[in-house]
Amino acid sequence: MGRSRLSLDGGANVTGTTTRGNRYAFRRLRAVSVARQFFLLQLGVLAVLVTAVLAAAYVEISHESESHAANVSLAVARTLAHSPDVRTALSRPEPPPGLQSLVETVRQANNVDFIVIARPDGTRxxxxxxxxxxTQINWDIAPVLNGHELTQFYQGRLGTSVRASAPVIGADSTAIGIVSVVMTQPKIGDQLHGRLPGLLIAAGLALLAAAFASFVISRRLRRQTLGLGPAEITRMYEHHDAVLHTVSQGLVVLGPDRQLVLANDEAQRLLSLGPDAEGRPSTGLTDSPSLRKLLTAGHDAEDEIHLAGERVLVVTQRTARRDGRLVGTVATLRDHTELLALTSELDSARSFAESLRAQAHEAANRLHTVVTLIAVGKPEEAMEFAAAELTATQQLVDRVVESIADPPVAALLLGKVAEAQRKGLHLVISDDTRVDTVPIDARDLISIVGNLVDNAIDAALTTPSPRRVDVTMRTESDTLTIRVRDTGTGLDPATVRTAFTAGWSTKTADRPHGRGLGLALVAQVVKRHHGTIDVISDGGAIFTVRIPLRQQPERNHRPETSS
Structure with a gap:
């Protein structure tokens, strides 16, 4: 029993070792790169193909050797059957002594094994x-005596042999004997073996050439797959695919030829790309001139602002290199459209809060003045001063709130009035301002008015006093008209079109969302609502925006310059 347990334990150890060895071999096979596996597979297939071709060629050559042996034997038999010496010998009771030497000479000359001449009764x-x-021939010679040539393959003492027989025709046209020529298997094999070296050399050269071609292909495949194994490639693809589909930023990969290699789901949404966009040139990926220029140029960029359709995109682009060779560029896209809309609302609220704070400060000063007038015994002057200041401020607030139906827009204008006062200029809301209905979303209207007023304030601050900005908003028949005029230096008609593109500005950046976006955002919103923008210069710049109250078919509106 002890030996039995030892045997069982030993068997278990051997099985465990074998299993671990198989697992180790499998892991090593999985670790082999795709290129090497492809090379080994090709070598195996080539070896099988060459072996199969070699076997087929061997069989074909064997058949050719047997056919050649049969033809040679029949030719020798036919030649001797037509020989006058043979005919003369067979017409006599005893063949002459010189016939045997003649036949032997012919046998050696043609490298055959046996030549037999027999009489019609089969006697050799x-x-x-x-x-x-x-002695008697032990096979049927009747067909030969009937005048037919005969070729036969048979199993003799020396293996497969070929025998060719021909009749010897006498003067009376009857068979007076036969000539039989035999070539045995060793002779046939000698012919076959003589052709084998050339066949083997050709097969070896073909295998070497195919192996070299497979090696070159595998080297190229190794470079293209970076020497990775199938498990690594599968894992990398699964991880990358998961990341590309879940990342919140748009990812655009362009090759060195500036054609699209990859765009994830978010990039397709932001750029309005279809599923067949792969391979499209960079010039056809977006309608935004600035973004198209950046993608085509392929240089590095950091958090650049670009307008693409109705979206504001923050773009970062990096070039990708491997071993010093440019392999393409990678661009990330972040959608800041909602952020900028919220920023505009925040600017409006901040302006209104600053206006309230400024008014509170002024109210405190005025209250101190009133208290002082009362303290010095002049209550009438105190009442008159307080009533005048309160009336002016209340009249402005009442007029703006009554004229503009949308409270956020009214708050924006009141905030801009206070902001202008702090900066030392006068912002006037015209008496004919009247907006009973707002045909567009309040955020879009705030974006238009806020950016136009900010642009006008900045332009007016570049000129000496008196500095002034006039704002007019009216709904007339079927159009909302917004007009903003400043006392700045005006806008050159030649630069009007470029002024409405992202990045154009006359000042340095002082906002978190970059510089040169104000007028570009205005143009974007106006185009989305099928409106128009007119710009003229008359003692400053005058921007006039017209938005239809009833939506018209979409047209490609561009800012226009009027004189």
Whole structure:
């Protein structure tokens, strides 16, 4: 029993070792790169193909050797059957002594094994073995005696042999004997083996050439797959695919030829790309001129602002290199459209809060003045001063709130009035301002008015006093008209079109969302609502925006310059 347990334990150890060895071998196979596996597979397939071709060629050559042996034997038999010496010998009771030497000479010259001459009764009269002279042939010679040539393959003592027989025709046109020529398997094999070296050399050269071609292909495949194994490639693809579909930023990969290699789901949404966009040139990926220029140029960029359709995109682009060779560029896209809309609302609220704070400060000063007037015994002057200041402020607030139906827009204008006062200029809301209905979203209207007023304030601050900005908003028949005029230096008609593109500005950046976006955002919103923008210069710049109250079919509106 002890030996049995030992045997069982030993068997278990051997099985465990074998299993671990198989697992180790499998892991090593999985670790082999795709290129090497492809090379080994090709070598195996090539070896099988060359072996199959070699076997087929061997069979074909074997058949050719047997056919050649049969043709040679029949030719020798036919030649001797037509020989006058053979005919003369067979017409006599005893063949002449010189016939055997003649036949032997022919046999050696044609490298055959046996030549037998027999009479019609089957008696051998010529044979290389003298002991067999006068013996009977043990196969059927009747077809030959009937005048037919006969070729036969048979199994003899020396293996497969070929025998060719021809009749010897006498003067009376009857068979007076036969000539039979035999070539045995060793002779046929000698012919076959003589052709084998050339066949093997050709097969070896073909295998070497195919192996070299497979090696070159595998080297190229190794470079293209970076020497990774199939498990690594599968894992990398699964991880990358998961990341590309879940990342919140748009990802655009362009090749060195500036054609699209990859765009994830978010990039397709932001750029309005279809599923067939792969391979499209960079010039056809977006309608935004600035973004198209950046993608086509392929240089590095950091958090650049670009307008693409109705979206404001923050774009970062990096070039990708491997071993010093440019392999393409990678651009990330972040959608800041909602952020900028919220920023505009925040600016409006901040302006209104600053206006309230400024008014509170002024109210405190005025209250101090009133208290002082009362303290010095002048209550009438105190009442008159307080009533005048309160009336002016209340009249402005009442007029703006009554004229503009949308409270956020009214708050924005009141905030801009206070902001202008702090900066030392006068912002006037015209008496004919009247907006009873707002045909667009309040955020869009705030974006238009806020950016136009900010642009006008900045332009007016560049000129000496008096500085002034006039704002007019009216709904007339089927159009909302917004007009903003400043006392700045005006806008050159040649630069009007570029002024409405992202990045154009006359000042340095002082906002978190970059510089040169104000007028570009205005143009974007106006185009989305099928409106128009007119710009003229008359003692400053005058921007006039017209938005239809009833939506019209979309047209490609561009800012226009009027004189």
């Amino acid at each position: 009269c010529v044979h290389r073995d003298p002991t067999r002279l006068g």
